[in-house]
Amino acid sequence: MGDAIAEAFRLIAVGDAALWEIVSLSLRVSLTAVALACLLGLPLGALLAIARFPGRSVLIVATNSLMGLPPVLAGLLVYLLLSRAGPLGPLELLYTPTAMIIAQTVLVTPIIVALSRQVIADMHQEYDEQLRSMGITTTGAVLTLLYDARLSLLTVALAGFGRAAAEVGAVMMVGGNINHVTRVMTTTIALETSKGNLAIAVGLGLVLMLIALTVNGALMALRGTQGVARHV
Amino acid sequence: MIGRALLVLGLALLAPLAVADERFIVVQSTTSTDNSGLYEWLLPQFTAESGIGVRVVAVGTGQALRNARNGDGDVLIVHARAAEEAFVAEGHGVKRHDLMVNDFVIVGPRADPAGLLESGGVNDALKRIAEASVIFVSRGDDSGTHKKELALWRAAGLDPASGDGGWYRESGSGMGATLNIAIGMDAHTLTDRATWVSFGNKGDHLVLVEGDTALQNPYGVILVNPETHPGVRARDGQIFIDWLLSPKGQAAISGFRVYGQQLFFPNARRTN
């Protein structure tokens, strides 16, 4: 463990170009996936929270269950879709960062939908009568609730980011862990472990934790400035 | 309306990540060649000469063959001769070429509880493992190494996989993970020499069985068939294969060293 910590510090201190390449690709892939998952998942979560339509409870159960979707399975499904033998094969997306973003979006979207639905349903209970008395449209209500729940939804997005940044199975399968192209933190950790370079693997793990800590800290700081009395 | 806005935003986010229009091929490869660092040595030489980038997807031989069967990859470098020939016979590959060989070894704890150091060849060694019921970790993942291991047990007239499983354990994992397990459990396992020599977590383990001709590990290279899989970058793939099989490529393979040790021995036959 001492070796691993020393390795982590060495990796950061040296500012090793290969490390930064991997870190920046990890962040780019996972943050883009979370952004896409939010674009898809927040309106859907809000709609599930406030609209009543046939099949709604089925959708809720489905998204809640999909939160437990194994990354490897998500990876496999996206692989089958993007493979040259698959329906989207001609797009040549397999083994690219785009494929990794798609796989992580598939993984993260159910988390965003399920958690945001809960957050927005609670707020909707409070806002419903007021908004209805104002004659608001469903779209207007969705936008109002999304905006007012923004601080809680930030935590929802963080949960999604945690899932995306930590998973290895999906990005390994659709990215292929190709050096300089699709190698990210988690696949590098898996690779170094398989090479028996355990200190480097744990060191990279610590760097990954540090990144997660930084992202969380940054968002919490943002939350702090939003949480106090002043807004515009 | 919102849906369309989201779609546009989504595409805008994805666009900058689309792969640049550079020249490259995708190689589906076994892990042993990648983990040992061979590609980091070979590929820059090839790319500098040809201008073609090589993207290596390193997985077990079984998965590499399956991926290539879907057309995902342009060139295949694996080590399971019978499966490779079947792959070509089914029309997925153009032709199999001998590329290089190295060898398998059995590693185990320094204490050598089954007396493998005194064994006469790999058949005898496997019988000793079975008799002593010392723990043996199998890849169990349909990789080239796994196929080889099963063939060795068969040749020794043993069928450990059908036994009660007390001492024979399948990891279902890659070579590196399996080595980590074997070292953690003080167990034995079959590994290719390249992975073992470059492995960073050897613990107290040693090579206990080596040198038997039955432990030869030949690697083949195959161009994925563009007639079966139209997306295959056949021209650049063939350029890569030609280079590997050329005197220059073969010399580059010979020149690869880990801790001063040569791990791969070129054996291409120039047939045309």
Place this chain on the structure above:
Amino acid sequence: MSETIATSDRRALAPTLGPARGPDSVLPVAMDGVGYTVDGTTLLEDVSLRIRPGRLTAIMGANGAGKTLCLRLIQGLLHPTAGTLSHASGPVSLAGRRRIATVFQRPVLLRRSVAANLRHALKIYGVPRVERAAMLSDLLDLAGLRALAHRSARVLSSGEQQRLSIVRALAADPDLLLLDEPTANLDPYATRMIETLIRQAEARGATVVLVTHDVGQARRLADDVIFLNRGRVTEQTPAGTFFDRPQTAEAAAYLAGRLLL
């Protein structure tokens, strides 16, 4: 802010202010034989009442008498299970409902600044973009909240929150403003500011329906009084008549401060 306008002064002004609304006005609003039953429990029964333009109607009665329910029905948040509700002597319409605004007893303010709450309302109420800035400024002044415009609405005092809620409702430029106990739990100073604001709402052409428990407030503000007892209207009279000569024992008891059981 001016002192509360004396009742007599306002009445003198009333003819010029009252029904000066356009032909699309939602008033008069009427209930005829309205009942409301939920899960077998009858909460309102055979309620008939009229809200006439330019006259402030106070709805009084004990807790559970059905006062708030009446407001919800008028706003169109609930639908009568018996009888009819009419807008402008015709059927209830979406356009009519948009001419009515409600301030609930516990108003829900958005988790945003004071100004952002008003901007949101102006947008929802369909005020053209170019007019919003001027209206925002006007409403902030009306509520006396200009200095707090950028403060989070949720950290305001109860009185400030109530004032914000009222001007937010006025952002709809409603024909009919429904207020549900706007001064419950407020001190006399805050109460007086709210009452001033109610007068200003009327001056802008809104007809006000006020649910209140405060007999003094009803005396100060109301033109007409509707007294509800256990889901039924027991009195609907001009305020003077109600306070001077209550027609029913329940109303007399209520005014005398006795408990109705």
